[in-house]
Amino acid sequence: MPAVKRPEIKTARLEKPAAAVPTVVVPAPEIDEPVVRPVVVDAAEAQRRERIEHENVRQANLTPPSLSPPASPPMPSTTTDDAPASNSISADPSAANASAGATGAPRSLAIAPQRTWQRFAALAPPAKGRAQVAIVLDDMGLSQFRSDRAIALPRPITLAILPYGNHLDGLVARARTAGHEILVHLPMEPQAADADPGPNALLTGLPIPELDRRIAANLARLDGYVGINNHMGSRFTASSREMRRVMRALQARDLLFLDSLTTGKSTGHSLAREFGIPTVVRDIFLDNDRNPAKILKQLERTAARARKNGYAIAIGHPYPETLNALESWLPGLAKRGIVLVPISALVKQRASGASGAPGAPG
Numbered sequence: 001m002p003a004v005k006r007p008e009i010k011t012a013r014l015e016k017p018a019a020a021v022p023t024v025v026v027p028a029p030e031i032d033e034p035v036v037r038p039v040v041v042d043a044a045e046a047q048r049r050e051r052i053e054h055e056n057v058r059q060a061n062l063t064p065p066s067l068s069p070p071a072s073p074p075m076p077s078t079t080t081d082d083a084p085a086s087n088s089i090s091a092d093p094s095a096a097n098a099s100a101g102a103t104g105a106p107r108s109l110a111i112a113p114q115r116t117w118q119r120f121a122a123l124a125p126p127a128k129g130r131a132q133v134a135i136v137l138d139d140m141g142l143s144q145f146r147s148d149r150a151i152a153l154p155r156p157i158t159l160a161i162l163p164y165g166n167h168l169d170g171l172v173a174r175a176r177t178a179g180h181e182i183l184v185h186l187p188m189e190p191q192a193a194d195a196d197p198g199p200n201a202l203l204t205g206l207p208i209p210e211l212d213r214r215i216a217a218n219l220a221r222l223d224g225y226v227g228i229n230n231h232m233g234s235r236f237t238a239s240s241r242e243m244r245r246v247m248r249a250l251q252a253r254d255l256l257f258l259d260s261l262t263t264g265k266s267t268g269h270s271l272a273r274e275f276g277i278p279t280v281v282r283d284i285f286l287d288n289d290r291n292p293a294k295i296l297k298q299l300e301r302t303a304a305r306a307r308k309n310g311y312a313i314a315i316g317h318p319y320p321e322t323l324n325a326l327e328s329w330l331p332g333l334a335k336r337g338i339v340l341v342p343i344s345a346l347v348k349q350r351a352s353g354a355s356g357a358p359g360a361p362g
Contacts, residue, residue: 115254116226116253116254117254117255117256117278117344117347118344118348120182120224120225120226121181121226121342121344121345121348122176122180122181123156123179124342124345125340126339127339127345127349128339130337130338130339131303131306131307131310131311131312131337131338131339132306132310132311132312132338132341132345132346133302133303133306133311133312133313133314133333133338133339133341134158134311134312134313134314134340134343134346135314135316135326135340136157136158136160136229136258136282136314136316137157137158137159137315137316137317137318138160138185138229138231138317139160139162139231139317139318140161140162140165140318141162141164141165141167141168141171142162142165142166144167144171146318146320146323147159147171147175148174149318150175150318150323151174151175151178151180152178153180153323153326153327154330154331154340155178155179155340156179156340156341156342157180157342158180158181158182158342159175159180159182160183160184160229160315161182161183161184161185162185162187162198162231163186163200163218163219163221163222164198164199164221168222169223172222172224172225173224180342181342181343182222182224182225182226183225183226183227183228183229183258183343184218184219184221184222184227184228185228185231186202186215186219186230186231186233187199187200187202187231187233188201188202188230188231188232188233188236189202189204189232189236190232190233190234190235190262191234195232197231197232200214200217200218201214202214202218202233203236204236204239204241204242206242211242211245212245212249219249219253226255226256226342227250227255227256227257227258227278227343227344228246228250228255228258229257229259229260229282229315230259230260231260232262233260233262233263233266234262234263234265235263237262237266238263238266240271243267243268243271246268247271247274247275247277248275250272250275250277251275251276255277256277256278256279256344256347257269257272257278257279258280258281258282258343259272259279259281259282260282261281261282269281278347278348278350278351279347280313280343280346280347280350281313282313282314283302283305283313283314284298284301284302284312284313284314285314285315285316286298286299286314286315286316286317286322286325287316287317287319287322290319290321290322292321292324292325295316295321295325296325296329298314299314299329303333303336306338307338311341311349313343313346
């Protein structure tokens with residue numbers, strides 16, 4: 001597939017990101033002030049990750065979808081682009097109940113409506129004090145055979161589906177019926193000019209109306225999902241100008257955000273918190289090296305991270321080597337005192353202060 005041609009747009013150049021290493025502000029349970037942890041991202045590993053995803057897209061037989069989306073929620077005016085909307089989503093699901101109680105209505109009747117990410121969340125087994133692991137498989141939708149193998153894995157797996165993938169309605173339906181959870185794997189601009197994120201990718205420098213149109217078109221390609229994570233995006237997620245538009249779209253749709261952290265300069269997690277969007281960050285990449293022994297080693301790193309911090313999030317692909325490793329590794333988790341959960345379960349627990357803060361990704 002030919003590389004995506006980036007539009008020539010005459011706009012003011014964006015300011016260069018600050019040289020200082022950014023930080024992620026993560027609220028700790030039962031503590032008034034947030035804990036500030038430095039984002040530690042292996043640059044070579046992240047670059048390798050984007051090259052892998054470029055190859056996945058290049059080898060797929062894709063039919064580029066139309067850019068024209070159906071009707072979508074109204075977007076805020078571009079004149080207020082630097083600030084969250086006044087009706088920003090609270091990360092605490094109990095906030096609506098508390099508010100309703102203050103109006104005089106009986107608390108037992110003040111039931112907050114479910115947000116989109118809650119409505120489509122996969123059923124999570126009770127943690128009961130055990131360490132929790134969330135496994136995310138990116139680049140879903142490019143191969144039906146691999147997708148079917150992923151769906152056959154023990155549930156709940158979080159499947160991140162590319163919006164330009166094939167047979168998406170059937171894929172989502174089969175996955176959700178099997179007890180798995182769905183994310184939109186939103187294509188975003190990488191640093192490398194020759195790495196192709198695929199059709200209708202979000203690019204830095206696009207006019208705001210065109211960027212909003214691409215966001216809406218991609219999100220309209222699927223249904224039944226709880227949120228998004230970034231496909232590539234080492235350049236795009238580092239730009240707060242563009243990421244603010246993504247956050248506004250998620251806010252308008254009551255969706256969550258998983259920051260895949262393809263760069264240590266990502267603004268995604270901090271902006272999600274600013275906009276009141278439920279959010280978590282990736283801990284481990286599983287299959288930058290497709291050697292089976294190394295994939296199993298990364299799974300063990302995931303388990304160790306979960307024991308240390310209460311939970312861990314690992315991202316892989318539906319490669320035969322990764323699926324083989326998961327098929328052998330997942331059934332033994334329960335005996336090791338670890339429970340497999342979807343991304344939404346970790347978001348819910350962090351919002352309620354029931355789980356520890358994640359460690360630095362690796």
